[in-house]
Amino acid sequence: MIDRGAPVWRRIDDDRVTAAAGLAVDETLARGAERMPTLRLYTYASHCALVGRFQAVEHEVDVSACVRRGVAINRRPTGGGAILMGADQLGVALACAAADGDRPVHARDAMRRFSTGVVAGLAALGVDASFRGKNDVAVGGRKVAGLGLCRPARGGLLFHASILVDLDVPLMLDVLRTPFAAITAREVALVERRITTVRRERGDAVSVNAVRDAIAAGFADAFGVRLEPGAMDAAERDAAAAVERERYATDAWVDQRTDVSDGVGHASVRTASGTIAVRLASAGRLAKAVHIDGDFVAHDSAIADLEGRLRWHPLERDALVRTVDAVHAQWGADLSGVPAEALVDAVLAAAESSAPSTYGCFVNPEGVR
Template identity: 55%
Template sequence: MVWRLLQDDGVAAAAGLAADEALARRAGENGSPPTLRLYTYRPHAVLVGRFQDVEREVHVEAAEELGVELNRRPTGGGAILMGPDQLGVALTLHGRAGSPPPPGMVPPERARERMERFSDGLRRALASLGIEAAFRGKNDLEVDGRKIAGLGIHRDGSGGLLFHASLLIDLDVALMARVLRTPFVEITDAELDAVARRTTTVRELAGEGLSLADVRAHVARGFAASFDVALELGTLDSDERKEVAALTREKYETRDWVFQRTNVRDSTGTASIETSGGRIDVSVALAGRMIKAVNVRGDFFESEGALADLEGRLRWTPSEKAAVAKTVHRWARAHSTGTVEADPLARAVVSAAQRARGQGAPYGCFVTPGAREDRW
């Protein structure tokens, strides 16, 4: 089977996202072939996830002062900074119920497995560069607990599927910190270092001399091998260009789309606990009942890699005690060299989440205020 390969550089935020959605819609209608699009944005753009609020995720004034474009993806996930050093990946396929799935694709009702399946093309590409990455949590590709790519998925009403990824070839952490809001604290040099330790890039791991063209070629080969297809370089046809232009104008360039609001409220909470291994300080940010971000500090002994892995595992985990405890204990079994014990750590995370949920009405708190806490 032959799929189309599109390559674009320096695209505007609205037009880039409109092209992805239009191709997914047309794929569902069998109006466009399966297409792998590998592209970059002009510097720079912040793209929030489908269900996020721009004002909660972005320093809008700072972004406008810096000339950073703002837009909203049709796919879910978190806010990202895109530019010449981040490779956008968009795979558009038919996914209509009753139709045979594309090559190597899992049944449509299993969304998480489908997301992991999609990430295989990127994993193969990174492996060919000597980088061993793994699918983690809800929508990340990580290397030793450090994020190297974010993933998203969207099903169009036509039945078309859009898989999104942003691959970090390089990253301007300082710029990212200026335009994206952090859930917990104002950004300091120490926090910038912490952010840098929780992300990694292709160039950091495979060499600074690696070019965008090199990475793009590896990604194309990775997807071709993963789905057992041939990729043929092509362009948009006239009908596709017209549909992209219309969608850009009527949707992605409108404030109604970019600045729409969600009813899911964010909230934060903190907790501290003294243990035999040292003091644990935890900050938790919730989106509804899900853990959006975690920050763990203290005077215990633990490697930065292990902490990054812990925080990555907890992202998008339900904030209920059982789910947190299960995740923390799995982490503890994988990292046995530090002084942090699993039960106190889980208790601190749950306590911080309780406080966040108490702040974030209407979600309330899952314990009665003043009641005795269940024993672990």
């Protein structure tokens, strides 16, 4: 039953937006969010590669492959790794106030809180997903949606989610920079063991529109609001056009660099239950991606979950031990072939061996030896 007294959020649906226009609209909505919270559910024109706020484009994206395949490149205002967006990936942008009453929204709490809308929407579709670590939504350890957050200087809060309704993994591997020498069925299978999609979980060809409506209902339920279909007004359209022209359509925005060095490393540790081989992609003293392989016995989903929890994780022993112990507590016997202490030793040894690299972080650094 619709609660007519519930707070109102505007719902905007868009499809086939360009990368620059899509990002500019989100930022514009965030600036006006104090006046009108907006949930935007949209798809990009197939395809575009969007790097995280501070990533080096040439490390994350194969620019020549993007040109060859007509894939646009741009930079999100939110953090995290590079993603491929198109007609089968649902973008979620929630623009809302940066304060909850008189209290500023707590950064890490916001990510978890906003993910509840995504989780509720997926549950209505029969997909049993949950918030993982600090910033992913996963199904049985496999990532189904990535999350990001941006607090613009000019007010408001912007929550981003990219929901994988479906995913063209070979295309993703072609346009994002990976250390794979060639893309074969093996490489595709490696990625598919760590990522899932709504269609794969459901076993049908559910439409993007059906997912969109379910996610909208999920947010309405999770936040006790009523969604009213709407569109940007003329002033917002003008503002978005200016943001696109002055920021997202400029080389100065897309080609930014940071002083934090990317690196890759690898290490192996022998244990009574087998060898643990770790390959690591790092940004400064954080792990961007950790790939765990070897001849131990463990559940694929447990390994995928462990790798997901170690993304953007500090390469410090105490913090690693806490995280790995927490994953062990969750998976129990499914992860007993990967002793926590040995795994932490291997990750730190891989970090110690790390050398500067130009590889990105979306897929695991398989093949770096």
